[in-house]
Amino acid sequence: MKVCFFAHYSITNSDGATLSMYNIIDEMLSQGIEVVVILANTRNLEDRIAEGRIKFIVAPLYGMRMDLNRRTPMTQMKFFVKSICNSIHKRKIEKVLKAENVDIIHINGLDSGIGAEIAQKLKIPYIWHIRQFMEADLGKKLFREKYVYRLVSKASSVIAISKDVQTKFEPLLGRKMDLVYNGVPVEKYKLEDVSRFETPITRILLAGRISVQKGQMDAIKAVELLIQRGIDNVSLTLVGQGETKEYLEYVKSYVKEHGLEQKVCILEHHDDLRELRRQCDIGLTCSKKEAFGRVTVENMLARMLVIGANTGGTVEIVKDGYNGLLYEEGNPESLADQIEYAMLHKDNVQQMIEQGVIRAIEDYSINRVVRQILNLYKLIDSRFTI
Incomplete structure (x- = not known):
């Protein structure tokens, strides 16, 4: 055939x-x-x-x-x-x-x-x-x-x-x-020998093309809000190519003008996303509307806490408070609240991470x-x- x-x-x-x-x-x-x-x-x-x-x-x-x-x-x-x-x-x-x-x-x-x-x-x-x-x-x-x-x-x-x-x-x-x-091919993305939320800095990852639709500005502004609240032990890494040169420059200039260069890293290329996930605690999906949200499943398999926008296919994968957290799409303050919750409730978060792995393997x-x-x-x- x-x-x-x-x-x-x-x-x-x-x-x-x-x-x-x-x-x-x-x-x-x-x-x-x-x-x-x-x-x-x-x-x-x-x-x-x-x-x-x-x-x-x-x-x-x-x-x-x-x-x-x-x-x-x-x-x-x-x-x-x-x-x-x-x-x-x-x-x-x-x-x-x-x-x-x-x-x-x-x-x-x-x-x-x-x-x-x-x-x-x-x-x-x-x-x-x-x-x-x-x-x-x-x-x-x-x-x-x-x-x-x-x-x-x-x-x-x-x-x-x-x-x-x-x-x-x-x-x-x-x-x-x-x-x-x-x-997804489970074994390609699954990580076993990792521990989360055990270092002084909570590391956050958002992978995907840098565009208005992918919501990187929600993540950047959430980090900015956390710093304003006195929570500065966070870092955010954005990985992806800019959909347009103009939008990528806008994102970079916002980071620079708001003094966030030490907290927000933008990588247009990365050869080993698996290794980068190994180093991070939280995986974000901030898209305005994902048709499915493959990156969410990949993050679950990597034993990261997933935090996603409450729209599209993301809400079909992430059950808030069970195998991850949801925030109000387009509302950086809502995202900052969920990141702060994760940092303060590490035992609950570990249970969510394990449920995420189980869900990803069984359903995706x-x-x-x-x-x-x-x-x-x-x-x-x-x-x-x-």
């Missing part, structure tokens, strides 16, 4: 949707399922190409996600031209996939409708995996959105990675979606995800074994 994973947009190894896709692919390969991947480029994927286990087919497609802040008549014209260019590449992809003789096309994320158009032309069943809200988490909107949604609605299965994603898209698509939470392993997806495949084609 052969599956084609179709990633319309430009991807990197650090992108959460991409990581989740490759985790699924790796698990499928281990179960003897042949996989082909269509992608726009191979940036930062040299190691996977060198492994030679996956057949990569590069199609230089343009992403069709429009920035909400840059929608002008000229933008519409540019995306119209991009869609024409994509149509030319689509015909080449059709020929390749026809020769590959794939059984199912698995479309990863929302972008254009090319994967579905090819599937319909070649009469191959397709599954659509929706991993984002678009406006709320990425600040983007699809070009020809209604047309793309019509194609999504005709898929053999449409997968939502959280109940909140389900709630948004089911009315738009006019159909039921299948809920499959994201999963990649094995569970692939079992669910293969069940969906089997409903489409009985030759897929579970």
Whole structure:
């Protein structure tokens, strides 16, 4: 059996949707399922190409996600031209996939409708995996959105990675979606030999692209408030590339102008996030709205206390006071309160950390995800074994 994973947009190894896709692919390969991947480029994927286990087919497609802040008549014209260019590449992809003789096309994320158009032309069943809200988490909107949604609605299965994603898209698509939470390779992220809240400084980590949607300013201002309260034994590390140069400079200038350089460290690159997690006590998820919140699960497995914003998929993972803490999104004072609570109630925090590890292993392993997806495949084609 052969599956084609179709990633319309430009991807990197650090992108959460991409990581989740490759985790699924790796698990499928281990179960003897042949996989082909269509992608726009191979940036930062040299190691996977060198492994030679996956057949990569590069199609230089343009992403069709429009920035909400840059929608002008000229933008519409540019995306119209991009869609024409994509149509030319689509015909080449059709020929390749026809020769590959794939059984199912698995479309990863929302972008254009090319994967579905090819599937319909070649009469191959397709599954659509929706991993984002678009406006709320990425600040983007699809070009020809209604047309793309019509194609999504005709898929053999449409997968939502959280109940909140389900709630948004089911009315738009006019159909039921299948809920499959994201999963991670547990052993890759699980840490055993660590202790938390035992050093004089409470270290806090927020990993993810530096953007308005990811809420880094909530974290920075919370640290600032803690210092104003006389709690200065804290440090915050932000790890991630700036979505735009302008916003990254804004964050850096705020830190400098408010005298926080000794308390807030900004790392645009870090080769070993696992080691960085080993050194930190608290893992933050401050996003305005996460479709799922993969980083939250990774932090749980690393035995960090997770503190997350009370929105989106985060509230489906974190049960406040049980396996982590929630704060009011957009309210740095609420976040500062939760950090201070953690520092003052270390026994309660240790119990939350242990419950977080248990929840992550039981509910968010990649094995569970692939079992669910293969069940969906089997409903489409009985030759897929579970």
